Amino acid sequence: MLTDWEAWLVIVSIGAGTLLLRFSFIGLVGRVERVPEAALRVLRFVPSAVLAALTAPALFRPDGPIDLTLGNERLLAGLVAAGVAWWTRNMFFTIGAGMAVLWLLQALT
């Protein structure tokens, strides 16, 4: 856990850095006419790569070691949730389905 001072340092650093990222091209408009095509080709993959890295550990190694067995309740719940996300494109239903399957599996074991 962080001290007060460290927590605010982290918050302000992330906030300032994120504002710079958001302002980047909106700020340059007029000075830079077009965004380099090469940059867009790379940035296009940022959301899928980052979100996969954020999701995968919680499903494939919930307790530390890699667990690909049927005993891994979070992996099963995640697979169902992924299906629901694909069908509904709705975060509410995705979280609801994932939590419901997890609670069900936990109640059964």
Add this chain to the structure above:
Amino acid sequence: MGERSLRSAYAAGVIRISPVILGIVPFGLVAGVAASEAGFGPVKAVGMSMIVFAGASQLAALGLIVEDARLLVIVLTALVINTRMIMYSASLAPHLRGVSVPGRLGLAYVLTDQSYAVSITEYAEHPAGLSDRVAFYLGTATPLWVVWQICTLIGVVLGASVPTTWSLDFAVPLVFLSLLVLALRDLGTVVAAGASALVVVLGASLPYHLALPVASVIGILAGVIFERLRGA
């Protein structure tokens, strides 16, 4: 272009963003609960939501705080996650040409995945003047901002009283999972996601909690290389 037109452009933005707002309610609640798990009280939790205003990076940073990661790694990871904002900024910039610098700074501050997606679609479908474009964009962005702060506050207040047997921590990866599914648009993005997931799972023991930024960069490279090979 009168005041009336501006008001209706703003209202059009609000209407178009409202289904999305329903989706960020659980996201904001989860961010508030995660903040309370990281030892944040209401002031720091809402302070973070106001200063950062980018959910995925907030959740990732809060998770790393719980794991006692180095401060630099926490900040670096959050910024890697938010690199995608450069892409939105680049894509929106031509539509906001003519706004003053402080004005553009304000518009950039409220830039999110959701406001970007809804606004850029609107600009393509219904070309309009600069003031209408700005009003529409603010119509998408300001309700999101308000709802995000309220949900964070509710989440952090409730967070302390949620029993751990509810496994509510699992809602965090479920939020990311639903965003991930929306981000998978073609084979290239699937390759990037697959490579990144593989590296993060196999590389969980990388020092200083660097698995996420390392896996993200490798995933992005895998997507770029795949596209290059397929195009060649």
